[in-house]
Amino acid sequence: MPEKDYKLVVVQGVKGGVGNTAVTANLAVALRKVGFNVLVFDFCKSNDLRLHFGMGLDRTDGLHKGLLNEEPWTNFAFEDRNRTTFFPFGHIEQVDILRLIFLSPNYLTDILDEIDFESQETIVLVDYPSYNSLKDTKCLSGYDLKINVGTCEVSSYSKFSASIKSFTESDIFMFNRYNPERKIESDIRTLISSEFDPSKVLGVIFEDEFIHQALAQNTTIVDLNEYTKSSKDFYHLAMKLSSMLFASSGE
């Protein structure tokens, strides 16, 4: 099997509403800004990723919508101002969603195989829906790393604990929306950190109003203001992620 030119990283919430779309978008921009070639795919039917990249609410076309309509995928590659390439999901009516299961099982890898990355270090991020809504889209396989995004809440902790047995080598974790003012959150954070291998914990992002403000301005916090705590945290995450991806490739 020929060597892949890209690293496939899946970002998935352990449950719904933990903010993995925001994490994906910010991580993508941070990775892009530290010099990687970045491709982002939105696999969430809510089609929110595009909002982080400056795409208007009225634009509803996207990759999955196109695939259903049998249009070429190249039509749906967009670029934001940092030259991050992203593929929005596209707005699909409820009735059409079911038709997604008829797509070829490896359509993502097929698309990626068609791209010539010109041997640049490329990271492909996939914003993947949480476990609850798995049935809606294809299950991915063959990824290099999977980032399990959770919060420091009891429900997240229970999900973490329940799925820990099925975790593989390429599963890592990160906490989003950490609120230090709440005692329970710091306790759960300590609990989860102590239960898992520390090298598997990617990092922590605070519950930060700046992130919400950035989305309101149709962009990411990393892009909007590099000096905020959250931007710096995303940079740290990006650096750590890249070291995980490229150190394991063995030189």
Place this chain on the structure above:
Amino acid sequence: MNSILRVTWSAISNYPFEQLVSFLLRVRSELKKTQCSLFYKPFIVCAWLLSWALLGNKVKKYSLSVFFQQVSAKYPHVKFHRFSFTDVLRFLIQTVYLLLFFSEEQRKKRLIIQHNNTKINVFKSFVKFIRKQIIEPGRQWVVSAFSFTAESAPSEFKSKLLKIKWIRVTLTALMLGLFFWAIVVPFEPINQLIFSFILWIIALWLRSTPGRVATLVMMLLSILMSSRYIWWRITSSLNIDDGIGFILGLGLLAAEIYTWLVLVLGYMQTAWPLRRRIVQLPPNYDNWPSVDLFIPTYNEPLKVIIPTVFAAQNIDWPEDKLNVYVLDDGKRDNIKEFCEQNKISYLTRPDNSFAKAGNLNHALTKTDSEFVAIFDCDHVPVRSFLQMTMGGFIKNKNLALVQTPHHFFSPDPFERNLDVFNEEPNEGELFYGQIQDGNDLWNATFFCGSCAVLRRAPLEEVGGIAVETVTEDAHTALKLHRLGYDSSYVNLKQAAGLATESISAHIGQRIRWARGMLQIFRVDNPIFGKGLSFMQRVCYSNAMLHFFYGLPRLVFLTAPLTFLILHSYIIYAPVETIFLYVIPAIFHANLTNSRHQGKYRNTFWAELYEAVLAWYIFRPTLMALITPKKGKFNVTEKGGMIEKDYFDWGIGLPYLILIAINLLGIGFGVWRIGFGPEAEVSTVFMNIAWTVYNLMILGGVMAIITESKQVRVAHRIEYKLPMTVCSKSGFIYEAIMNDYSESGIGMEIQSDQHVQFKVGDTVTVVLRRNEIVHSFETTVKFASKNILGVKFNDESLDSLRMLIQITFSRADAWEVHPMKRDKEIISSRLLSVLKIGVRGYVSLFTYVHSYIKEHYPQLHDVGLYFLSFLPKRPRLTNN
């Protein structure tokens, strides 16, 4: 006639009277502007017109009021708005003064001086350039050449030769003989001059040569020159015929011999600081030994004990192998309650015999771990304390004691009163930075009573902590060393505590140390008795001898007065010869010490430290020397406040008397220059110079005993640490901590724009130490641009425990202390001591002044009245 009248009339009528009137009006309004008294007005107008007439156009452009301002600026103490006769007198005195010192010529001279200064600056920068471009590279080259030869020196042949015993012995004997000969050989003055000059050059060259060998050679040179001086003093400078002079001269000589002895022993003690490395612990926790951690206390408030207890619990060590005990001799209920709440063992005993030593010994009978760690109740340990110290015990089964330095996070009285906290090395730095490290080489580390670990078995073998003397710690170590046990010193700040809060408390503490050390000297003299190696005897002897400094210091402070006032020659030799011997000795000693210990103590500062204590320490040391059994243990007070600046008259009195007689001595000296025999003038000058130096040191003492206020109970500790700040509305900022204390945090928000925090806002700060993350709700107390000062809202013990866990307990909490130190330059150090001296006199004057103002206001007013007649420096004007 008519025509004359007409011409006159027409002249008058054609004259532009409007101008005259307007001119007069302007003069009038200008005069009004000046607001000066009616009496001065005509004079001012006259002076103005006169200067106009004399200087013409130069003055024309200035109006009268400006002219007046210029004049009044030259007479700053004359009140022009109200007339008084005394002001006229002041005016005249000032005029004379101005004509003498502020004439146009003087101004020009000053300009010339300024001009020359710029020339000097140019010259200076030229010298700097030469230094940087030529001398420094040359020096580097010499150094590299030197290190090359040093490396290649121990060749096979040489080392083989040195292995033969008789060659070694002969060589050593030969060298010692030569050294001794160099000390005792008498020189003609000119030869002594050449000899000193050559050694001086060598010492200067060695000073810029890195490496310890160079330091050792410098020490040898210093010993040589001081020994020559002492030998010369003994053999050829005593005046046997002059009764008083002879006795006083012997006194001075004794003080000098003492200083010489301490210098030589000090060199031996610190010749090669060991800089011990940390011994790693075995990887398996099961092999880590169990430790009892004792926190003895007597009367210290609970708030001082709490951080120590929490930090002791935070020490990273297997939980079942660390037992923290609070040993309360005060038998206080609140401390017992606190210990029970926090699961700490609390021990008391029926009596209070033998103070701290007895307290610890009692605890030894109630506990059974293999090791005992001891912390004074204000010494907050960091989490790595045991990991840094215990490795040695496992490696060396004969090791009985591991000591770590005492570090203080509050300023000691010297630092506070001189305002040099965190800027200059403090008083203890020399002992913990160098002397203990030097002792360690000779296996003679002293036990310092806190921040140390002892092995229980040897400790019980010597009968527990020593109770015979008031410095139980040093005596215990001595006993351990006598039994052949090893000691080691780990020079890592693994704990920090509170310094003594006032100079009187500091003096009390030092008196106790001195008394204790001299008790040991009498009761269990380290020079005699069995079990010690030669160098251990040297180290202990020097430690004890050190505390005799009181009397010699007083002798030096008064020695020149014997000539100036009593007119007796205590050094019976020509001034030039004295200089030829004493200057090289002093010079080499200071040069060597500034290189060897400049990092730990500023040159000349030891004199300040010793002078402050001299008077108070010499009586108890004498007492202890005569009757060693007397004297009780006094507890050093800590954690208090000083509410306002004050001058400690009680402590200052002996020094005020010393200053007075020194001033009297200078007065006598001046009189002797005027009326004494001509041959004596140079002697008088030397003695006056010495007295001035002494006065400078005494001024430093004045500066030190002027207590600056200390209102802060929770001391701020400088520490840089990234942290997170959450505003109430949910915005997250990154910040860098500047300092922390038990009650709050100072920080700088990292942001590209000003953050809108206001005083009174509630913010949450998040601190972390690796995986431990704690958040604290705080109130903003100070906000300026991005600098923020916040105070913790929650003052509960839990909150304090969390804070200590991530601040005081950090392994590097005290090691990262940034010290902005200048390079040790002897002349600038001398200057700084001079400045401190001047400062002392200024503060002395201030306090005398305010005392008189408060208690004798009439006297004060009279004084001010007479002072007002003195000429003053003119105010600066734009012109």
